[in-house]
Structures are given as structure tokens and as C-alpha cells.
Amino acid sequence: MRKLDTDYLDEFKAVEAICGDMFGARAGVSEYIKAMEEVPDYKRSLIPGWDSSYKELKHLRWVRNKIAHEPDFDECEKEDLMDLKLFHSALLKGRDPLARLAKAEKEMERLRKRKNAAAGYGSGSAGGSGSAGSGSSGGSGMWVAAVLVIIAAVLLAVRYL
Numbered sequence: 794m795r796k797l798d799t800d801y802l803d804e805f806k807a808v809e810a811i812c813g814d815m816f817g818a819r820a821g822v823s824e825y826i827k828a829m830e831e832v833p834d835y836k837r838s839l840i841p842g843w844d845s846s847y848k849e850l851k852h853l854r855w856v857r858n859k860i861a862h863e864p865d866f867d868e869c870e871k872e873d874l875m876d877l878k879l880f881h882s883a884l885l886k887g888r889d890p891l892a893r894l895a896k897a898e899k900e901m902e903r904l905r906k907r908k909n910a911a912a913g914y915g916s917g918s919a920g921g922s923g924s925a926g927s928g929s930s931g932g933s934g935m936w937v938a939a940v941l942v943i944i945a946a947v948l949l950a951v952r953y954l
Contacts, residue, residue, distance in 0.1 A: 794860070794864075795867065795869075797869055797870075797871065797874060798860045798866075798867075798869050800874055801856065801857070801860060801869050801873060801874050802857065802860060802861065804877045804881060805822070805853070805857045805877060807881060808821075808822060808877065808880060808881045808884065809821045809822050811881070811884050811885070812824060812825040816828070822850065822853075822854050822857075823854065825850065825891065826850055826851060826854065828891060829843075829846075829847050829850070829890060829891065830847075832891075832894065836894060836898075837894075839894065839897045840890055840893050840894050840897065842890075843890055846880075846889075846890045847890070849876055849880070850880065852873075852876075853873065853876060853877050853880065856868075856869050856873050904943050908943070
């Protein structure tokens with residue numbers, strides 16, 4: 794076995810341990826992949842690079858399996874080790890696809906609560922004479938614009954997390 798293969802297996806063990814802790818499973822990377830597969834398409838689209846990360850992780854697991862089970866396998870490349878190290882780093886920094894999705898969902902929920910609170914305040918029937926509850930069509934247009942700005946901000950935030 795080449796040093797590159799040994800280094801790859803050592804790095805994979807570290808990633809496997811982190812993923813195993815996340816999912817309470819022995820085969821942590823496989824559980825991570827399974828979790829990615831269970832995410833609906835509309836949520837996947839929130840995370841730039843989701844599909845390429847998924848394919849890359851499957852490839853990294855395939856390389857590990859080949860090294861572990863086929864003694865004459867020598868197709869592990871330095872780029873595979875570098876990609877595995879990048880994924881490991883992303884896991885540690887909370888920048889992996891599932892962590893980014895969780896952050897995006899949390900932010901969307903925060904914005905939804907904020908919007909609902911603001912809508913409840915603006916449409917209150919407490920008898921106030923302010924412009925927020927006046928019922929003019931200009932007010933509803935402002936709400937639509939505000940919601941679009943919030944959605945755009947969330948998408949930009951998710952892209953750069």
C-alpha cells in the first residue's frame with residue numbers, strides 16, 4: 794500500500810468518526826450521504842454546490858472502499874486526498890452541505906417569524922390611525938417588496954455561508 798493510500802485512509806477515518814458522531818452510526822459517511830439523499834430538491838436548491846458535493850462525497854467513499862478491499866487498487870490520487878481534507882475542514886467549520894442547509898432553514902424560520910410578527914402588528918384592529926393599518930393598496934405593495942428583499946437577502950446569505 795502506498796503512503797498516499799495510507800494517508801487517505803487515515804483522513805477518511807477522521808471524517809468517518811465525525812459523521813458517525815453526527816448520526817450515531819458506525820458508517821458515518823454513508824449515513825451522511827443517505828441524509829443528503831433524503832433532502833427534498835427544493836431544499837437542495839438553496840445550497841450552491843449541493844449536487845457536486847454529493848457526487849464528490851460518494852466518490853470519496855468509493856475510493857476508500859477500493860483502497861480497503863482491493864489490494865492492487867492504485868487509482869487514489871493526490872486530488873482525492875485534498876478533496877477529502879477539504880470536506881473534513883468543512884465539517885469542522887460547519888460549512889458542509891447539511892450544516893449550511895440547517896443554517897439556511899434556521900434563517901428562513903427567523904425571517905418567517907419576523908414577517909408574521911410584523912404582519913400582526915401592521916394589521917391589528919386596535920383602532921390605531923397609523924398608515925400601516927390603513928388598508929391602502931400602497932401598503933400591501935410595500936409588504937410584497939419587503940418580502941422579496943428578505944428572500945433575496947436569505948439567498949445571498951446562504952450562498953456565502
